[in-house]
Amino acid sequence: MIGASKATTVLGVDPGTLATGWGLVHSDGRVLRMIGTGVIRTRPQDPLWDRLALIHDAIAAIANEHRPDSLSLEQCFVSKNVQSALKLGHTRGVIMVACRKAGAEVFEYAPSQVKSAVTGSGKAEKQHVAEMIRILLTLQKAPPSDASDALAAAICHINHMSGSAGRIMSMAVRR
Amino acid sequence: MIGASKATTVLGVDPGTLATGWGLVHSDGRVLRMIGTGVIRTRPQDPLWDRLALIHDAIAAIANEHRPDSLSLEQCFVSKNVQSALKLGHTRGVIMVACRKAGAEVFEYAPSQVKSAVTGSGKAEKQHVAEMIRILLTLQKAPPSDASDALAAAICHINHMSGSAGRIMSMAVRR
Numbered sequence: 001m002i003g004a005s006k007a008t009t010v011l012g013v014d015p016g017t018l019a020t021g022w023g024l025v026h027s028d029g030r031v032l033r034m035i036g037t038g039v040i041r042t043r044p045q046d047p048l049w050d051r052l053a054l055i056h057d058a059i060a061a062i063a064n065e066h067r068p069d070s071l072s073l074e075q076c077f078v079s080k081n082v083q084s085a086l087k088l089g090h091t092r093g094v095i096m097v098a099c100r101k102a103g104a105e106v107f108e109y110a111p112s113q114v115k116s117a118v119t120g121s122g123k124a125e126k127q128h129v130a131e132m133i134r135i136l137l138t139l140q141k142a143p144p145s146d147a148s149d150a151l152a153a154a155i156c157h158i159n160h161m162s163g164s165a166g167r168i169m170s171m172a173v174r175r
Numbered sequence: 176m177i178g179a180s181k182a183t184t185v186l187g188v189d190p191g192t193l194a195t196g197w198g199l200v201h202s203d204g205r206v207l208r209m210i211g212t213g214v215i216r217t218r219p220q221d222p223l224w225d226r227l228a229l230i231h232d233a234i235a236a237i238a239n240e241h242r243p244d245s246l247s248l249e250q251c252f253v254s255k256n257v258q259s260a261l262k263l264g265h266t267r268g269v270i271m272v273a274c275r276k277a278g279a280e281v282f283e284y285a286p287s288q289v290k291s292a293v294t295g296s297g298k299a300e301k302q303h304v305a306e307m308i309r310i311l312l313t314l315q316k317a318p319p320s321d322a323s324d325a326l327a328a329a330i331c332h333i334n335h336m337s338g339s340a341g342r343i344m345s346m347a348v349r350r
Contacts, residue, residue: 049271049281056272076261085257089264090271096224097231097269106224 008161009035011068011099012154013059014146015091018042020055021146024066025137025154029162032155034137035066037147048090056094063102071099072157074149075108109156114149117156183336184210186243186274187329188234189321190266193217195230196321199241200312200329204337207330209312210241212322223265231269238277246274247332249324250283284331289324292331 007028014021019042024035040058042051063071073095076088096106112122118132130148134141136155142148182203189196194217199210215233217226238246248270251263271281287297293307305323309316311330317323 047281049275052268052272053275056276080257082255082257082260086251086260086264086267089261089266090268091264092261093227093265093268094272096265097227097272100224100228106222 008070008158009066009068010070010072010154010157011059011063011066011104012072012150012152012157013095013099014074014149014153015055015088015095016146017048017051017055017087017091018044019146020059020091020095021144021148021150022059022062023143023147023151023154024062024068025151025158027158027162032137032158034139034151036062037143037151039144039146048087052090052094055091056098059095060098060102063099063104067102068099068104070157070161071096071104071106072153073106073108074114074153075110107157107160109153109160113160114152114156117159118152183245183333184241184243185245185247185329185332186234186238186241186279187247187325187327187332188270188274189249189324189328190230190263190270191321192223192226192230192262192266193219194321195234195266195270196319196323196325197234197237198318198322198326198329199237199243200326200333202333202337207312207333209314209326211237212318212326214319214321223262227265227269230266231273234270235273235277238274238279242277243274243279245332245336246271246279246281247328248281248283249289249328250285282332282335284328284335288335289327289331292334293327 009026012023020040023037026033026035040055042054115124115129116122119128126145129152130142130145133148133151184201187198195215198212201208201210215230217229290299290304291297294303301320304327305317305320308323308326
């Protein structure tokens with residue numbers, strides 16, 4: 001597989017009804033480059049459907065502008081709280097549809113895979129993930145944690161596609 | 176409130192990842208008329224995001240064609256199963272967004288309110304709901320239960336808007 005990785009653009013998303021982090025990462029097969037990142041925030045006092053429409057439209061705008069090959073989402077923690085799982089489901093659903101309609105394939109990774117892809121440990125703390133994102137993408141400062149988690153999901157998928165979890169990551173560090 | 180009800184078209188939806196029932200009901204303020212009903216079925220072997228896109232597109236097509244004033248959804252049973260709540264959330268989210276973007280207001284009703292709106296009992300069986308839907312909408316035969324539940328949700332909202340749970344229903348029966 002070495003040397004066989006294709007250029008790809010991946011949109012990582014960390015879904016949440018209150019704050020949805022997103023991060024667009026391009027890989028030329030060797031080096032990672034962040035195209036953009038951000039956090040879509042909604043107002044708790046607004047109706048759920050308006051908040052979902054806002055998240056949908058923001059993700060659709062990003063996906064339609066940048067046409068990522070893939071959407072990479074964290075699989076859900078099987079939360080203990082049924083109501084919060086239901087709410088999170090709403091958000092994940094609209095994100096999946098917005099990206100699918102922009103032509104992206106959808107992939108899901110376990111939280112431990114995402115953490116491990118950027119830190120080497122499936123149990124890394126959020127701060128550790130954010131600091132590794134800063135290093136891997138050669139950013140001035142670490143993005144907020146929702147954005148870092150989204151960027152980590154994107155990198156996780158890129159590593160997964162390249163067939164080796166450590167390879168692109170280490171190249172990016174060396175660049 | 177009597178005589179003050181406005182004409183309205185309501186899309187009732189009974190969301191499910193496997194089968195999503197829908198029913199469009201028009202009220203002229205006195206008489207209920209079914210515009211259309213159906214069940215959107217997806218294949219369990221397809222990826223979730225493709226199934227969600229199919230449900231989204233079907234609901235968006237109905238909503239864009241008929242421009243209902245409102246979407247009426249059953250509130251979720253707080254299921255004991257977190258995974259099924261999460262999955263149902265995905266489906267509800269894409270339905271809400273499809274209707275919101277077609278200009279519909281979104282309303283939710285407890286399952287007991289929906290049952291009670293058409294049968295007078297919050298604990299009615301599915302068959303009882305279906306039979307009352309047949310009578311209320313003067314149909315030749317009762318629709319399948321997913322469709323009946325969706326039509327019941329639409330009627331529930333129409334009754335709620337008209338300010339009296341029994342009024343429009345009984346007029347429809349009398350017609």
